[in-house]
Amino acid sequence: MLKVWTTPLKKKKLWLSWQRPKRKGSSKMEDACDMYGRAANMFKMAKNWSAAGNAFSQAALLHLQMQNKHDAATNFIDAGNAFKKADPQEAINCLNRAIEIYTDMGRFTIAAKHHITIAEIYETELVDIDKAIAHYEQAADYYKGEESISSANKCLLKVASYAAQLEQYPKAIEIYEQVGTHAMDSTLLKYSAKEYFFKAALCHFCVDMLNAKLALQKYEEMFPAFSDSRECKLVKKLLDAYEEQNVDAYTDSVKEYDTISRLDQWLTTMLLRIKKTMQEDDSDLR
Known part of the structure; x- marks a missing residue:
């Protein structure tokens, strides 16, 4: 007969993995994320942009608790896009949260793209040119680091x-x-x-x-x-x-x-x- 376990420690781990039920907390949080996502899309359809932004933000925070960084960043971006139509400063806050996650993951090109979005909000909505310049410069730095010289130069020209x-x-x-x-x-x-x-x-x-x-x-x-x-x-x-x-x-x-x-x-x-x-x-x- 084939032996499955070679050591008592392995035997214990495998037995626990078979016996342990799925963590209820994790399942509940995943369900909550889905519900927030559905609610956000309903709010978008109703053009209730602030409520949509809040729902996406809540989903993002739950994803962070579950260590789902990519999903958290995606939801912060969705929140930022919704808030752009109602609360530009809150849109910037959400986009900055997404940028923090992307830079932590080493995804500098996508972080640069969202720095540009923030710069454009400062240009058109909040009319704060100094802050727009700062974000264009940060985007250029990230693009340079990724050898995207053409994209960096576009930012620098702004x-x-x-x-x-x-x-x-x-x-x-x-x-x-x-x-x-x-x-x-x-x-x-x-x-x-x-x-x-x-x-x-x-x-x-x-x-x-x-x-x-x-x-x-x-x-x-x-x-x-x-x-x-x-x-x-x-x-x-x-x-x-x-x-x-x-x-x-x-x-x-x-x-x-x-x-x-x-x-x-x-x-x-x-x-x-x-x-x-x-x-x-x-x-x-x-």
């Missing part, structure tokens, strides 16, 4: 855009130059490099005209194709107009560029800031 608007020009310049250098070495991204060097040059221009002139020379040496771009030619015209303190020539150059390449809000803001410094310098001379 940071640069806001940094320039907040007059944090050195920070914006560093990012635009970094992303531009990466783009010019890529066959697929080479065309977009001129845009980043153009924006970096305008940030320099907002600080000092001589800075812009030196930066433009550097970008042309680094990326010869930039010299033939409309963006580079515009900056040169603006530099000439600035040196001559010719506001009309500056305005005409911007209008000419705008007829072919429409200026977005960011470019319009930067160009108006430079023009304002020209007008202030002109009034000082009188």
Whole structure:
């Protein structure tokens, strides 16, 4: 006859596993999770977003107690998506809980994705640009760590855009130059490099005209194709107009560029800031 147990300890463990009934507490918690999930979906159908968010959050907490980290994170995300429609700050709280779980599990790419979601809530709902920047930077760090350079650069460009608007020009310049250098070495991204060097040059221009002139020379040496771009030619015209303190020539150059390449809000803001410094310098001379 075949012997099943080789040691008394193994015999005891196997006997216990056959005899021990399923833990009632665990079963009850699983049932409760299912009920919270069903309730959350019912609330979603009724467009009762706060109640849906609360139900998903309760399910997430129960999953955490049962050490079901993946399910807990998923439910926190569902809660965050529901709260986005009713309570943006609570949505952020839930998304942060999910991020903590994902980073603990080593899933940095998905954590980065949810940092972006939080940044977008700060942008559009809570209008806290400093916090939006912080979350875009964290997302970029996680993407870099996972070698997702393209995704990291998308986040960094958002940071640069806001940094320039907040007059944090050195920070914006560093990012635009970094992303531009990466783009010019890529066959697929080479065309977009001129845009980043153009924006970096305008940030320099907002600080000092001589800075812009030196930066433009550097970008042309680094990326010869930039010299033939409309963006580079515009900056040169603006530099000439600035040196001559010719506001009309500056305005005409911007209008000419705008007829072919429409200026977005960011470019319009930067160009108006430079023009304002020209007008202030002109009034000082009188």
